[in-house]
Each structure stands twice: as structure tokens, then as C-alpha cells.
Amino acid sequence: MNPVVDILSLDHEGHGIARIDGKVTFVDGALAGERAEIAIYRKHAKYNSANAVAILKASAQRTEPRCKYFGRCGGCSMQHLEASAQLAAKQRVLEDNLARIGKVKPDVMLPALHGPSWGYRTRARLSARWVDKKGGGLVGFREKRSSFIADMASCEVLTPDVSALIQPLRDLIGMLSNADRIPQIEVAVGEHVTVLVFRLLEPWSEEDADLVRAFADRHHVQIWEQAKGPDTVRPFWPDIAPELSYSLPEFDLVMPFKPTEFTQVNTGINRALVSRAMRLLNPQPGERIADLFCGLGNFTLPIARSGAEVHGIEGSTELVARARENALRNRLPNAHFAVDNLFEMTPEKFAALGHFDKLLIDPPRSGAIEVVKSLPDCAESGEGHAPRRIVYVSCDPATLARDAEVLCHVKGYRLEAAGVANMFPHTAHVESIALFER
Numbered sequence: 511m512n513p514v515v516d517i518l519s520l521d522h523e524g525h526g527i528a529r530i531d532g533k534v535t536f537v538d539g540a541l542a543g544e545r546a547e548i549a550i551y552r553k554h555a556k557y558n559s560a561n562a563v564a565i566l567k568a569s570a571q572r573t574e575p576r577c578k579y580f581g582r583c584g585g586c587s588m589q590h591l592e593a594s595a596q597l598a599a600k601q602r603v604l605e606d607n608l609a610r611i612g613k614v615k616p617d618v619m620l621p622a623l624h625g626p627s628w629g630y631r632t633r634a635r636l637s638a639r640w641v642d643k644k645g646g647g648l649v650g651f652r653e654k655r656s657s658f659i660a661d662m663a664s665c666e667v668l669t670p671d672v673s674a675l676i677q678p679l680r681d682l683i684g685m686l687s688n689a690d691r692i693p694q695i696e697v698a699v700g701e702h703v704t705v706l707v708f709r710l711l712e713p714w715s716e717e718d719a720d721l722v723r724a725f726a727d728r729h730h731v732q733i734w735e736q737a738k739g740p741d742t743v744r745p746f747w748p749d750i751a752p753e754l755s756y757s758l759p760e761f762d763l764v765m766p767f768k769p770t771e772f773t774q775v776n777t778g779i780n781r782a783l784v785s786r787a788m789r790l791l792n793p794q795p796g797e798r799i800a801d802l803f804c805g806l807g808n809f810t811l812p813i814a815r816s817g818a819e820v821h822g823i824e825g826s827t828e829l830v831a832r833a834r835e836n837a838l839r840n841r842l843p844n845a846h847f848a849v850d851n852l853f854e855m856t857p858e859k860f861a862a863l864g865h866f867d868k869l870l871i872d873p874p875r876s877g878a879i880e881v882v883k884s885l886p887d888c889a890e891s892g893e894g895h896a897p898r899r900i901v902y903v904s905c906d907p908a909t910l911a912r913d914a915e916v917l918c919h920v921k922g923y924r925l926e927a928a929g930v931a932n933m934f935p936h937t938a939h940v941e942s943i944a945l946f947e948r
């Protein structure tokens with residue numbers, strides 16, 4: 511017989527937490543305050559993992575998932591929790607991490623940035639497979655905890671145009687002779703064009719190429735192909751199409767990009783995030799500012815627009831070339847860029863970059879500990895040496911909290927403000943922003 515448990519709280523991944531004879535049990539599909547019948551699918555030494563099979567007492571925050579594949583598809587994990595409660599949960603994750611790992615508390619919690627919860631996703635990596643049994647192609651996200659592709663024909667978080675392409679893409683894959691040699695289709699939605707990058711393990715045959723061209727024409731998308739690494743990506747059909755780009759109207763910026771280059775997945779929230787970052791950083795003419803992990807210049811160019819001198823540093827040569835081109839296109843000669851591995855930052859290398867009044871840091875999930883440790887200690891520097899303000903944009907609150915501990919307890923900064931941005935509604939992903947002042 512299945513156990514019945516009371517769900518005590520929600521973990522950072524959106525699972526309910528229960529205890530069975532004292533042993534922590536993470537329950538997929540159950541919310542805090544609920545009573546659920548569960549099926550344990552894995553027993554570990556210290557905890558169990560389980561699925562909720564029936565909700566016997568539902569939370570007031572439970573809502574009907576909009577997507578019919580929710581629960582099987584691994585793309586979303588929180589559609590059963592009301593949108594405002596998702597935001598509150600993400601805010602709690604941020605506060606918990608800052609307190610537990612960083613031993614810091616922001617002076618001010620910023621109101622969460624949020625936008626439309628559906629149809630927001632402009633980037634995705636869809637898996638593709640030819641499946642004999644099902645008599646056709648599968649295109650979509652992977653199933654939860656599985657390497658199988660979810661049998662889906664639409665998606666509520668992809669932009670509606672891209673969602674409407676899933677079934678036609680499945681049909682296309684079903685017709686191609688090299689279908690088993692196309693493991694992935696990457697999607698990038700720009701303001702004037704949608705690009706689909708087909709990862710090809712072998713070239714198209716002539717007949718396949720005709721089918722793909724006809725697909726692109728019928729659905730008004732541009733198809734790119736990628737034979738090997740990201741440097742092999744190139745347009746396939748049509749060869750002339752509008753440029754892939756997004757804009758930041760508040761800063762009068764247009765940002766062209768290639769479909770394989772990093773851009774934030776949620777264009778609306780990205781605009782709000784950039785806007786908030788600029789208000790917190792408050793760049794001024796005459797200031798010298800660094801934008802670390804600058805990518806294609808998403809924050810660098812808005813900083814440059816203020817008149818400050820800005821130095822973007824980034825590990826990817828391709829992205830730095832793109833950032834330089836974007837600065838040129840937007841007529842911002844005060845934006846300078848360099849390629850460097852910021853995971854190898856040292857106090858000497860940081861000092862050699864010269865004095866910065868302010869920093870913006872937007873690292874990958876692993877955070878920016880080497881950068882943070884390279885800043886002058888509070889004891890060793892006078893007022894003029896260390897950047898007096900740091901805006902830290904983070905896609906993992908645990909590493910933000912770890913870095914905040916060093917900033918606040920070693921480097922002499924104060925955590926003035928922090929808040930979340932709901933970059934990925936219905937997933938457990940927590941994007942956040944923090945302001946440190948010295």
C-alpha cells in the first residue's frame with residue numbers, strides 16, 4: 511500500500527518535503543500543506559524520492575497546469591503552483607541561500623520582476639528522434655528524469671509560433687531519410703525572424719534538402735545547419751533573411767546575435783532586468799566600469815549609453831567579437847572588450863586592469879568566486895581602490911550567496927538590496943540581482 515504523507519514545505523527544486531519515520535522524502539507533484547498518497551521510486555541512505563499519486567488534501571495555492579504534458583515533460587516543474595506562489599517560493603530560496611550560505615541579509619528586498627508566465631521562451635534546445643514504434647518523429651523536451659523525448663505536440667512556455675511548429679517539425683522529421691542523424695533542433699526567436707538550427711550528424715540528401723526548404727518557406731522560418739561544433743553553424747535556407755536580433759528600447763539598442771550565441775531566454779524579463787541593473791548601478795559619465803562575463807554586451811552597451819567608460823570581459827572569443835560589433839553598430843566607442851578566463855582571475859591580474867568605480871558581474875551558474883576573491887580586502891585598500899558599487903546578476907542563488915559571504919565578510923561590502931526576476935516561469939530556476947556597496 512502506498513504511504514500517505516503530509517507535505518511540510520517545498521524544496522528549492524519545487525518538490526514537496528515530507529518525513530516518513532523521520533526520513534526526508536522529496537515528493538514530486540505535491541505542495542506545502544498538502545496531504546498526498548505517494549509512490550517512492552528511489553530510496554537513498556538519507557532520503558527518499560517519490561511521486562505524488564493522489565492529492566488527498568490540496569493546497570489553496572494549487573492550480574490546474576495549463577499544459578497537458580505537465581508531469582511527464584521535463585521542461586517545467588511548477589505549473590501546479592499558482593504564479594504568485596511560485597514567485598514567493600523563488601524569493602524564499604534567495605533569502606534562505608543568502609542567510610544560510612552567505613550569512614547576509616539584504617537591507618532591502620526588491621520587488622520581484624515578473625512578466626507573462628506563458629509563451630515567454632525565445633530560446634530552446636529541442637531534442638529530435640525518429641521512433642519506429644510510434645511510427646514517426648518526436649521533437650520536444652526530454653521527459654522528466656529520462657533520456658526519452660516527451661511525446662508532445664505543443665508547448666505553453668515556448669512562444670506561440672514556436673509551439674505551433676512542434677507538430678510540423680515532427681512530421682518533417684518523420685519524412686526525412688536522415689532523421690536518425692538529427693539529434694537536436696535549437697530554436698532562437700528574434701524580433702524579425704525565427705531560426706531553427708538543425709544539428710546534422712550527416713548532410714541532407716537532395717530530397718531531404720528540398721523538404722527542409724519547403725518547410726522553411728511554408729512556416730516562415732530560417733533553417734540553419736550545424737555539422738560539428740558551434741563554429742560550423744551556418745544558414746541553410748533561405749540564405750537571405752532578416753537578421754536575428756533583440757532590442758532594448760529603453761537604451762535605444764539593437765543587439766544582433768547568432769542562433770548559437772548566448773542570449774537570455776526571456777526577452778521581456780531581460781529588458782526589466784537590464785533596466786533594474788542600470789538603476790542600481792547608476793552609471794555616470796566620467797566613471798570607469800567593468801562588466802564581467804559580459805557575453806554579447808547585454809549590460810555593457812546600456813552602461814555605455816550612460817556615457818561611462820565600460821570594459822566588458824568575457825571568456826568566449828566569439829561573443830567578444832559580437833559585443834564589439836554590437837558596440838560599433840550602436841555607435842558606442844566608450845565600450846571596450848577583452849577576452850579572458852575570469853575563473854583564473856587573481857588579485858594581481860585584477861589590479862592590472864586599473865581602477866574601476868563600479869562592477870557589474872553576471873557569471874554562469876558556477877559564480878564568480880575568483881573575481882570576488884581578487885578584489886582588494888577592506889583592510890588593505892583605501893577608499894579609492896576597490897569598486898565602490900557592485901551589481902551582481904545571478905542564475906544560481908547558492909553561488910551568489912557563497913560570493914556574497916566573501917564580499918560582505920572579507921571585502922568590506924554591504925548587501926544593500928536583492929531580489930528575484932522570474933526569468934523562467936514554471937521552472938525552479940531562480941534568477942536574481944543583488945546590489946553591494948562599500
Ligand SMILES: C[S@@+](CC[C@H](N)C(=O)[O-])C[C@H]1O[C@@H](n2cnc3c(N)ncnc32)[C@H](O)[C@@H]1O
Pocket residue numbers: 772773774803804805806807808809823824825826829850851852853854872873874905
Ligand atoms: C549568464 S551569461 C551572461 C552573459 C551576458 N551578461 C548577458 O546578459 O547576455 C554568462 C557568461 O559568462 C561567460 N563565461 C563562462 N565561463 C567564463 C569564464 N571562465 N571566463 C569568462 N567568461 C565566462 C559565458 O560565455 C557567458 O557569456
